[in-house]
Amino acid sequence: MSKSACFVTQEATEEILSRVTHMCAECYAEIHLGDTIHYDMQNYRYLCERCQEELCEKMNDECEIIAEESDGLFG
Numbered sequence: 001m002s003k004s005a006c007f008v009t010q011e012a013t014e015e016i017l018s019r020v021t022h023m024c025a026e027c028y029a030e031i032h033l034g035d036t037i038h039y040d041m042q043n044y045r046y047l048c049e050r051c052q053e054e055l056c057e058k059m060n061d062e063c064e065i066i067a068e069e070s071d072g073l074f075g
């Protein structure tokens with residue numbers, strides 16, 4: 001719940017599609033009018049639902065992407 005504060009959930013409007021973007025910034029899937037999209041406030045870009053969910057899982061409470069290589073977990 002707290003992690004959704006990193007994103008603004010919106011419905012894709014004609015204005016967004018024509019003036020901002022018509023594709024997901026992560027997977028480049030096409031966004032259609034009326035789709036649920038998520039504005040990533042850390043990176044100023046729009047993501048589709050799937051990418052937003054994936055990103056959420058990698059984020060900490062500060063909306064930062066947690067690096068894959070954390071101190072020697074397998075070392």
Ligand SMILES: [Zn+2]
Pocket residue numbers: 024025026027028029047048049050051052
């Ligand atoms: Zn996507």
